[in-house]
Amino acid sequence: MAGRHRTLHYVTGKGGVGKSTVCAALALAAAARGERVLAIELGQPGGLRRLLGVAADAAGTITPARAAPGVAVAWFEGAAALGEYLVRRLRLGRLGRALIAHPLYQAFATAAPGLRELMVIGKVRDELVLQQVGARPRWDLIVVDAGASGHALGHLRMPAAAARSFPSGLVHREAARNAALLGDRATCAVHVVALPEELPLAEAAQVVVALRALGLGGGALFVNQCRPAAPLGIDALAVRLGDLAVAPALEAARDEVATAVRRARRWERIQERGVAALEAELAMAAVRLPRLWQGDGLARAVALAPLVVEATG
């Protein structure tokens, strides 16, 4: 299987659209194929680790997910990643800790833009490329929950930007290597998740356009929590439902059901109009994921896994 599909997946989208669920679906599907999977959160640890049932650890710690055999979870955070990474790269050993605590280093790390983001990507690259168990890479697949779109874009554009800001030295070489990894379409994909509503769809379009401008296009576009498209005649039926003659005891229930159907139809219209406009604007097909209510987040991720894998392979 190795080498047949892409091994590094970033997932982004507006807050609350289901990024963690898509990440978990990708991770669970790969683990089910027998692959060793690392799921990474950037910045604060959050939804993905809760979904996979892993308690919060220190930044950088890799913890196996009990609820999902074959999947391990980590969260990478800039300041910690930067220090750890530099200490290892420069083979500083015990001196490294003292260097990193030094006010000069602190000032430098704060002032130099994107350095932390860069090092986080460097750490992801380390896990993907350098870590080996025997002759095999340690991970077959890495999934990164890159956070809300503004944050993720800032993060993903950093290697190329840093390669320009730092014309020489170790940082330049790191930045160039990391930029090459992100831009390698055979290895890395950035997927965007949206909800079938006006604002999340508009934001998804902007993000895909921005990713393409960075040379990071080519990932899938998911629209989560989609309703089934309404069949012909639904509006006539909704009217009929509202006027339906029922026993007096059922009148309140009829109004309740009629309201729910009308609301569902309004949302479905917003969805169909919005997804069609998005697909036209981006000239690509969106992958619709259904609304699911059964079970917990993990169960939903399992249910969505086949659809997600088909779109990201």
Added chain:
Amino acid sequence: MSARSIGAMVDGHRLVVVVGTGGVGKTTMAAALALGAALRGRRAMVLTIDPARALARALGLAALAPGGEPVSLAALPAVGLRPAGSLAAGMLDQKHAWDAFVNRHAPSAAAARTILDNRFYQELSTSFAGATEYMAIEETCRLAESGRYDLVVLDTPPAAHALDFLRAPERLDPLLDHRVTALLARPTALAGAFAKVVLRWLEQAAGHVAMADVSAFLLALDTLLDDAVARTRKARELLRGGNAGFVLVTGPRQLVLDETGAFVERMRAVDAELTGVVLNRAHPAPGCTAAEAAAVLAELAATAAADGAGDPAVAWADAAWRDAEAEAAAEVAPVETFLAALPPGVAHAVIPDATRDVHSLADLAAVAARLWA
């Protein structure tokens, strides 16, 4: 609903910060709180970071002006509302705000120029994590001090960053350190042996050119150091210990509520006063039993079949009802657990889901009414 409304709590504050995870409707709530205060006679201002176009339109602004602009409330009497106060809205332009900050605090125009022209400053002012947050606080400070407003409502970026937001003043500390600039200014004379090691090491990592640029930037920054330190201290005080009210916006889903619960904990840890919680886009339990609804749907299917109306439409309506029922049911337990865990004295409001975004001042006033209910 709690004893005191969120609105009543906001009445007692001059500065309110609206926080929450992404996509929950923070910007709308921030605008609704400011409008509600304006309706009650206060001079209110809402400062947003990334407003949706629909909201900018609702506020009657083509694009929100960076410094804030009065919002015409002339449309409100038509819907029976007579605002006794005034409303202003502004959007933070981060680059502009940083430049203004440098110009204000630099000792001379030449010193300001040196900073503004530095390559690292130009990157820092737009891409430094926490830069937006810091500038939002700085702007809010200035607005609150200007005396032009009785209430300033600040909208914030999503919660992963809202903690950055509370820490933003601290995050600048490493830059504002005289020891560092002293070392960079005269490294050979002043630096101890270890500082020299650090310098050499940084140079190795960053390369000579970049290191020289960073040093130049830090040295230039030193000229506005004392002023800026005083400002960040003030900004810090403004946010802590009850000086500012925090309104947390969240949604009724399990994952969102889990994230929000963790956020409430972190707020407590940094001494930010949680004033109220808005549970936005909730789906209340249906007002009929499943059996009653099933009877109605069976009746519908029977009459539709008699008239030859389509089966797929009936099936879709049936599924739509079950979906609505399941959605409401899925919200009950997480919402109860979340509300029960809130610290005592925190007000909360539940805003039902609507199939459209806020598109007008009247829409916004309707949301405000629920926040003061």
